[in-house]
Amino acid sequence: MNAKSLMRQFLWENKRAYGISILAIIISNFINVQFPNILGRFTNALQAHRLTSKDVLVYAALLLVVGVVYVQFYAIGQYRNGKLGRQFEYLLRRRLFAHWELLSTEYFRHRSIGDLLNHAMNDIRQVREALSGGLNILTNAIFLLLATLIMTFTTISIKLTLFSMIPLVFIPGFIVWFGPQIRDSSRKVQEALSDMSELTEESFSSIRLIKATANERVETERFRDKVDHIVSQQLTLFRRSATFQAFIPTMSSVSFAIALLYGGYLALSGQIRLGAFVAFTLYVGQLVQPLQQIGFVINNFQRASASLIRLQVLLEEKPSITNAPHPVELTGVRGEIEVHLPAFQYSDAQVPVLRNIEFRVQPGQTLGIVGRTGSGKTTLANLLPRIFDPPANTIFLDGHDIREIRLETLRKAIAYVPQDGFLFSTSVGENISFGDADASRAKVEQAAKAARVYDDIVAFPDGFDTVIGERGVTLSGGQRQRTAIARAFLKSAPILIMDDSLSAVDMSTEKQIIAALGRVRQTRTTLIIAHRLSAVRHADHIIVLEDGVIAEEGTHEELIAKDGLYAKTYRIQQEGEVTRV
Template sequence: MYYVISFLAIMAAEIITVQSPALVGRFTDVLNKGKLTFGLVERYSLWLVLIAIGFSIFFGIGQFRTGQMGRQFEYLLRRHLFTHWETLSTSYFRKRSIGDLLNHAMNDVQAVRQAISQGLNQLSNAIFLLCSSLFMMFHTVSIKLTAVSIIPILFIPLFVVWFGPRVRNASRRAQESLSSMTDLAEENFSAIRLIKATANESVAVNRFEGSVDTVVERQLIMARQTALFQSLIPLMGSISFFIALLYGGYLVVTHQILLGAFVAFTMYLALVINPLQQIGNVINNFQRASASLLRLSILLGEQPDITDKRNPVELESIRGDIEFRMPAFQYPDGDHPALADVFFAISHGQTLGIVGQTGSGKTTLVNLLPRIFDPLPGTVFVDGYDVRDLRLEDLRNAISYVPQDGFLFSANIGENISFSKENANLAEIEQAARLACIYEEVQAFPAKFDTVIGERGIALSGGQKQRTAIARAFLKDAPILILDDCLSAVDMNTEKRIVNSLNEVRSNRTTIIIAHRLSAVRHADLIIVLDEGRLVEKGTHDELIAQNGIYADMFALQQQDSEVAMN
């Protein structure tokens, strides 16, 4: 509806404005005949003022409505884009850079919005003005003069066919280089501490300058194509003006048309040249936007690898019984199995400890439970059901997961903790913070739970970030709790307090703890030891010590380190 209003308003504005040349032509004829009076001057002047006012009102309405729709489209497209990203599987983000995705959300969306709002605005304005001017030229001036004068304009579609693909390809390459530059900038900002600590600022600057040089080079290529195309359109307009002056002057001299008609015709021709330039600009914008639209279409056409089956099992609640029957698991882009011979089971309310050297497959194992990566059918079970048969939403709602890095958002501490429970009140947030042993430190901050912690929690120490993430998991109060080596940055005393908190809440939760320090898992009902992706030992702490294997060696080594540290 808004587009119809906008187009009608712009149409009305152009119909009004093309009356000016005809009015000036009649004024010229009256003046040429010597019949001009002060009353006629006042009348013609008033009409010109009314035309200007009418044009301004309708044109302003059209501009505003089109701009409003463009911004609304931009908002909806960005929201749709982000929502679509949230549906995609983790494997997709392993293949795409953050900079490229940000370029989609910023530059590509903006290019499409400009084509839709400004482009449609200019195009509708140009088409209505061109058609109105040509109608007035044919109807009120001279058919012969108009037909001869517009011959050069007929070549413009050929320029569009020739330059269109070149501008589009140049725009696509420029956008790709912008994605690379954005990705490099995001990478350097994330690694700023490392860059400064190793005095590699000059290396980072040189890499970024090279990326910027590529952007500039490709944008200059696009600018040359665009400039050449846009310069040819006014050239055709100038040739038309030359023909009009030459042939129109002849028609005036031979008394085939009146002087006023010729004056009006030159004004109409000037009006025609302006929309031609606008059309050229719009075509360039559309060519650039088509490259962005193609990139967005490809992105929005991506489908998640991990989805619900056609008729998933819907459970009213999940208890937390977990079983793995996994002969092997291999990543889609891997060349060898990441896990092999993993068989174990734990019941509701029990605690599982997972230990092993770095790269032994611990995180891979727990990522299969919420289907971050999809296990093979018949290998991972929750409450007796294959996780691939359960609804994804039900499965993931039943899991509280603290990843290794304890990721935090650029918000305050309270918002980070309550991320897992949107309507949580302050009392619930404080209780979760107490269980995670972060409450006293938060209270020491001037703004307490309103303290803004910066991007990725940069204002907090490593241990504070981990405990804030643990508090977020406690607040969710899901039947399955996964702690992926998230106690590595806390001291031994704090670790013991958090483990005691786990003992308080784990009676109604199934808890999985990945840890390098065995003190964090020695209380577990079952401990499994992974080595190069294989389950090589399992049992309680005492049983594993008695086996005198890898676990016993790890425990003895850590005991020695602890004794040395105490001395």
Template sequence: MRQYLITKKWSYTTAIFSIILSEIVSVQFPHVLGEFTDALSRGALTSVLIAHYAFELLVIGILYVLLYGVGQMLNGRSGRIFEYQLRKRLFEHWESLSTDYYQQRSIGDLLNHAMNDVRAVREALSGGANILTNAVFLLLATLYMTFTTISVQLTFISMIPILLVPVLVVWFGPKIRTASREVQEALSAMAEFTEESLSAVRLIKATASEEVEAQRFSRKVQEIVKRQMHMVKRSAIFQSSIPLLGSLSFSIALLYGGLLTVSHKILLGQFVAFTLYLAMIITPLQQIGFVINNFQRASASLARLRVLLSARPSVVDSKTAISLPHVQGAIEVKLDFFRYPNSEHKVLEGIAFSVQPGQTIGIVGRTGAGKTTLANLLLRVFDPPRGAIFIDGVDIRDVVLRDLRTAIAYVPQDGFLFSTTIAENIGFAKAEATPSELMQAAKDAMVYEEIVRFKEGMNTQIGERGVTLSGGQKQRVAIARALIKNAPIMILDDSLSAVDMNTEKMLITRLKQLRTKKTTLIIAHRLSAVFHADQILVLDEGRIVERGTHEELLQRFGIYRTLYDLQQGEQGVTV
């Protein structure tokens, strides 16, 4: 935030200067009324003089509105720009972090940071700057006018209760800040629950659990209300204490100022002006209390945002990383073992194989065998040990991450789709793709004929996560997205599980035709997806227990043959 304030120093300086001038103008109002009262008490008022005083008040009002309006507009504009830049910076920072970060943080919590915490800081920066500048300089200008035009002694005595304001700030400030942090944490918990519940809405409806979810949500909201009431209680006591002190000052001023007026030590007009000045002092005191309250809340939000922005990706380019713009697709794996961060369990062990450009490798095995983990290591979603995985003879730990991931077209298990059009989903990895390229990719993925049946065709909005498409359609759109990338390496991570057998067979045949000189890794539970592979790896408990072609593995009567017989019996699989 400090850097932003420096870059916008002239805007904020101009805004503050405009607000200061507006307060200098506004404090002339009681002075003019005081003069008017003195002229009235002396019987010296004429129609010309009345018009003169009225014109002065009109000019004061117009100048105040113009000057304060300019300051408020400049501060508000700078605050909105700050809000935009901070949200943009947050998103870009989140995009740079590694996958493991999101395994520890919920999406709902992150969204709460991007919405509520950023807004709290912006309100303190723009609205708070307006009000604080206005309040402080109105207070100073008012005190100056009372010192120079009325009575120094009356001003000092009347201001005695105001000296307790710093004590209130020191006492209540940390309490309000703590309460605000607790409210934000409760809001994050609610956002996390909401995101999770809406994502599982199909399951909730299928199990008739709407009432249960509503009760769970109600408890989250009740916790927010509880913490907000706790914060409101502290804020209310703090903010009401300041005008209370102002009222005490006003009482003292009436008592002592009235005595000074009766004893003719000050004029009646001066006493009237002083009461107006004192009323003007109470307003900025209330505003200062409001701003301090907001700043305490914003400081809690700012601390939370600093924690977010201090996070660093666990997978980064090494200092000696080299560019690899033209990957051929040769892969060599010599992995002794791999375990996830903060875990002692070996997920993969003794993994060794090689793939040449143009070859297709099938990777099969029971659930939990480590197939997806192997794909994640190839992509460096998690860093493999150094010297474990090579592409074109280069350790992937020494390759620029962007080049490595550009060289790989990856289709995940869930075939994730964005809540936009089919065309934009297919062209996600190639923003400059032409309509004909998008259409050809859809045809290659065996999904085009189904797309054109939709009323909007390729421009069909598919909803969140592709909710309007069937499981098989989502997987094939995801495959089309990978095909249009035309990468030297493709990884299909169980991406055909929801496709019917006939379509799967045609799709596999098409992939063989398209990728004759490229490397393809097919991870699958359904063995029919890997029958054609040049080599099939069978993983079990993180180890390669069998390898060979489909025919070779059938002859060994091992795990592969067991899985084949089981699937053949269940689905009528034939070679």
């Protein structure tokens, strides 16, 4: 459901609540316009010398009652509309986030996080302000204008009212002509804010690199350029908004001048009473107020319209990876993997990143995948859970094309340790139990022990309840990797993928984790991607990728005997380890 449809549905589902709030505002306006009428009657009585002390008290009491009742009804309408606006903001943010979760990884390769966050914050806030505050003001303006006109037509003079309204008829045409310019400026401001958010998010994520290379001044200059662009766009928006807002008071002032001239003439000639003239001058002020409010609301709605269009584009994005029309309901996954991949190429790439990949892994076996940086190891691992979609009939799980298996079933059957060992900014325990939220503390601790991170965690101030920073920034690289491994161990999925997840641990810890993995992998099919060959020497089968193709394959002993790329790399790494020792 897109943003406009979601708004229409929300308005329809809450039509009764909106009706009550709008009715409260309408009642408040018809009460409010009694104020000039009472003052006019008071002026007539004062002019005729008919006022007594009791009459003064009665008029004062009437004005007090009008003021109190008006405020009560208007407050009810404002509160209810504001509450409904917040509910829609909450609903739209949830809908937007849920939609992002459905989109494929390919989408996020081409969109900045800062821009997406700007959608979730500023654009939705603009829509909410239009729906709550804007609706309040628009309802108040329309019915205050209507109530004022009714009172002036019926209690003062139709001619005086019509003459005074002449300058105001130009306002709607000006709104129609100038409004789109404000909407265009608002869109450019939002886009500039997105660019700033993108740079800010990027700078904060790379703060260690910035400080290590003494590039704070460079980043500050980049940020200043973005802010200068925002200021330039905002000044353009403010100029147009100021012009828009100034036009309505100008026309209102002309209208007020006509009211004084013609109304004064009618009063002096005896065609209307002095009290009616005094009341009309107050009514003119009440005519000006809703017209100014209408201008403000139109301005607000133009901005919200630009934001709604941006949200509309987001919510109309379709995931590139979806379930087949009739997906296979695979139960009891054994973990047999078979790959016959002629080629795989990213949508924005010129050449395939993988070519002629052929292998088979039996349930419970371990496959080691090694190769230089950029050889396609991570890409191959990402194809199995369909993070990126392989061609049809190229990758099979338990004899079924993975594109035919229900996505949720496929991904639940896989425990995945990403290359960066990503962690969430929550407690260590919650990070480990991410794949199994119902896991007991005992199971969490058991997984931490298997990943050799238990001793580190219990040394933290709050143990497993210690809250780590964003992306686990408060942990060392090795602690992050081991925590991510513990998370995968706890999931107990039939397939385990470890993407270079031992690179930040020392050799002793690596051996301990591999020993624990040896016990775990008896019931799992395991894919281990590694640069350090000691992490895969125990594998049942090893493939060596070079420029996207399998250059060598076999067991550790067979590859050593071939004395090829694997053997040479292994000897170099062994010499390096000996040197460090």
